[in-house]
Amino acid sequence: MSHEMNLSAIASLSFADFLNSIADASIPSYIGPRAIFNSNFIPPKIVPRRKKSELIYGILKDALEDEYATNLTLYGLQGAGKNLLINLIFQWYESQTINSENCLDIPIIISNDCRDQELGQLLFEILHNLNSKLDSQVNLTESIQWDAISLWNTFKFLVQRCARPIILYLQRIEYIEEGIIRKILNFAKKTENLHVFTSIDTGNRFYAFNQYTQLDHRIHLNTFSNSELYEITSQRSIMAFHNFLEPEAIKLLVDYIIEYGTKVPGSCINLLKRVYPIVEEQGELLPEDIRKISQYYFEGVSIDTLAMTDYIMRTSLEERLFLDYLVNYFKNPNNYYISNIEIKNAYQMTADEMGFTLHSREFQQRFENITRAQILQRSHFNKKKNSSNLVKTEFKDRSDLSFHYLSLPMEEINQILEMSFGIIPEEDER
DSSP states (O other), X not given: OOHHHHHHHHHTSOHHHHHHHHHSOOOOOOOOTHHHHOTTOOOSSOOOOHHHHHHHHHHHHHHHHHTOOOEEEEEESTXXXXXXXXXXXXXXXXXXXXXXXXXXXXXXXXXXXXXXXXXXXXXXXXXXXXXXXXXXXXXXXXXXXXXXXXXXXXXXXXXXHOSSOEEEEEEOGGGSOHHHHHHHHHHHHTSSSEEEXXXXXXXXXXXXXXXOTTOOEEEEEOOOOHHHHHHHXXXXXXXXXXXXOOHHXXXXXXXXXXXXXXXXXXXXXXHHHHHHHHHHHHSSOOHHHHHHHHHHHSHHHHHTHHHHHHHHHTSOHHHHHHHHHHHHHTTSTTOSOEEHHHHHHHXXXXXXXXXXXXXXXXXXXXXXXXXXXXXXXXXXXXXXXXTSOTTSSOTTOOOOOOEXXXXXXXXXXXXXXXXXXXXXXXXXXX
16 A cells, blocks of 8 residues: 555544554555564554553644644654654654645644764754745755855744644754753744654653753653564565565564563664565574574673583582473474473483482572573573472472573584583694
8 A cells, every 4th residue: 555545545544443444454465575674664464562552642632722842752762663652653643634625724744863964964854844844935056155053044944934733853862962952942932833752762860851851852762561562573574575574483583582682662663674685584583593693692691601501510410411401492493482381301311311319499499599690591482380480399290381482503502512421623633
């Protein structure tokens, strides 16, 4: 469906119905790699932040109807969906021009990314974007040679003569001097038709925005739930990849993000970008591919390698053999996770081979040592029942279907295990 057809369909909807339509849309089909590589891509089906969307829409609607300027900022972790949320609202407003008899009530929308831009370049782009959307344009042929003051004064002139409301959306204002943002906000408050929206990636830092006295609204976007991250990753993978990714592959990707990254959609999309060449070349994504990429993609995974090695070299023979059985399970390229049932089976085989009697307390201690060393990580998608501690039930209980995943690549963990068993690599024997 074309962009124009999309806008035509949206135009007949109220904003609330528009949110319903994108939340209830059918699962999207393949559209190509732009679904993950285009930062401004708006998917047909979205996990909407309904309350935040309605809040921002309500603020803007009131300001437009009562003809007063409003300044708003959206802040939070990078990749939390700030641009997507704002662009959804803009898409709905843009659609209203199709059926509107009086476009004077529909805002002109201008978006600019502040990252890696000098003041003159930013003002130049804002000025040209605004001028291109005006019915009565001015000649800006020589504007490339203007200084910042001339660009700023011309922008103010265009705003003041414009009969329609204007929304100026400045993304990532942390890259621009605070004094410049204050100047823009102050000018907007002196008008009736300029509304300034901004976004800022604050990370985990506290941000009070006390330096912006003309800022009316500060709206924070927090992290997503595990199920929302899985749904977003699954949908984007369907749209971006020719080949279908297994649900367990998607789940493992998200497990790594939850454990080592940040719980925002941007993290999921960035990791999909990393696995894209592998899927295109191989036609599939294996668990070992995910383990290898994640070892270096997430800082915490690489750091823990030394602790794992130290733990394995200090283990008893029984515990080391138990770990070897667990690791061997992942040699099957189709095994993304190991269930608690298989973990208990591995300990049973260890007991049989070593000739000792099964004791739940010893089993619990040995398995806790392995998880404490982060060789195996508990999946964040486990059901709450019996998932926090696999041996709180009787050892013979086979009903627990909680899962763990291997954090290190097979090659690396095998090398550590072989060293611990005193196996000398062939190249060292020659």
